[in-house]
Amino acid sequence: MKKFKSLAIMFTFVLVMGVLAACGGGNDNSSNGNGGEEGSSEAVSGSIIVGGSSALQPLAAAAVEQFQQNNPDAQIDVQGGGSGTGLSEVAAGNFDIGNADYFAESKEGIEASELVDHKVAVVGMTAAVNAEAGVTDISKEDLIKVFTGEVTNWKDVGGEDMEIQLVNRPDGSGTRATFNEFGLDGATPAEGITEDSSNTVKKIVNDTPGAVGYLAFSYFDDSDSNVKKMAIDGVEATDENVKTGDFPIWAYEHMYTKGEPEGLEKAFLDYMMSDEIQTSLVPEQGYIAASEMKVERDAEGNQSDL
């Protein structure tokens, strides 16, 4: 009987705990960071959650790793979930820092005035094309024709006689929004395969003759014999050309906080913007340092020289 009783009690306990845990959650993970006020050289402690954009996740994770080596008492959790999740959760107070590929102003349902924007990096993007298509330099006009389905064969834009296969990112994706706005001048791409991850897009472009998608610069490397960077209007898709504003398709990587950051949030964001990160980790991970940009952009997409 004893055995049965303890089993029963344990079972009920587990059930109740499960229900309680499901009901709870929410607000108990807010920042309890301290320090910071005493000066940034002091080690800080506490725990915060950073999450959102999957494009920014690798950089954030790498930065957190280095940050924690200097501040062993600081507990920073890095999560993915997408830019929309990042913005929603930071606005709701569940994330302390919300990562996003786009301006909070561009999304409905987010009180952008409550959020403070920290532009930690810039990422350049371009069309990624299968090598067999035979096109690696395209005019913007032709690029729009390719992606809107106006031309369906590469031979019409100076390539091989091969059907064009579009590989899109899903609606609401930051990469898609940026590419549409600055690569296609706001045109809506035609239907095609849609994949959620840039790695899958890369794999499909690599494997499928005539496929074309779009990727951040960091996804291209020299070993990809089949995935080629597309130059637009004769401008090579390089970090340098993005910095000078000559290459049009790029976006900020944002870290949003609800209200001005304090404590551990501030310490971490200061660390993200420090030269230590901006000149080493940021380029290593394939991003462009925000401090090196010679142009800037506002939430409406207007570009101006710095």
Added chain:
Amino acid sequence: MSNSNYSSTSSSTHRLIKNKNGSVKRNELRGKVVVYSCAVLIIIATIAITLFLTIKGLQSFIVNGVNVGEFLTGLTWSPSGEGDVAYGAFPFIFGSFSVTFLAALFAAPLGIGSAIFMTEIAKTWGQKVLQPVIEILVGIPSVVYGLIGLTVIVPLIREHSSGIGFSLLAGMIVVGVMILPTVTSISADALKSIPQDIKDASYGLGATRWQTIYKVILPAAMPSLATAVVLGMARAFGEALAVQMVIGNSKALPESITDQAATLTSIITLSMGHTTYGSLHNNLLWSLGLILLVMSYVFIIIIRFISSRRKV
């Protein structure tokens, strides 16, 4: 488990002798409370999920004023404000149903066939070898099916058709293989439950084994076999990950079986992380989820209806 049962009965008889009935009654009550609370919890959870999903799913119609007819029959899906906002989910509803029915078409004959083999043709061998094989198939995670589909089936279709490989056909094959074990094991149980008398009577009349299977066993087991197929279809309808990996997720209606398509589940998993809570796009995804829930209720009703007509 049986061990603890045994000890509980032995100790309660022991106590029965010692102090009449007080503690026995208390034990009875305790057991009742535990079992009842389990049942109530599950019912509450089901109702809560249904309510939550219904409220969330109706937001887009109530708050955002989306037209239900347009949502169910429209052909263009562009909820995040690229160009004109459109919210026609018909291509996904169509995609989900095509994948489900095609997968059932693929899995039903194979599943029922191997169930017959297992229960009627090669009883010992079939159950020793085929049964474990099917149990292993059940245990393989769907992402693995998706990966195999992506690396084997998609290139195969690409080579043998004009398309790009990512297609309704690939989704159908992957999901078909996934639901095969469900269909097989439930069919096998159904066939096993056919009374031996019926078979003996058939043999006694001089029927051959095949005649017995075809004219006696299959008709007798038909409602249960149908249940097996519908259960498989319910699983196919809700499958997200493996389908998303191979179907191509194109928002346009597929023109042929080798064309890309999208399902309700694949659109939800693709877009959910990119939307902000409370936005039209997010609410529309919840509405897609509501369609999935309604469909799973429909599948359950169908299964109930079929099993109520069971003859054996």
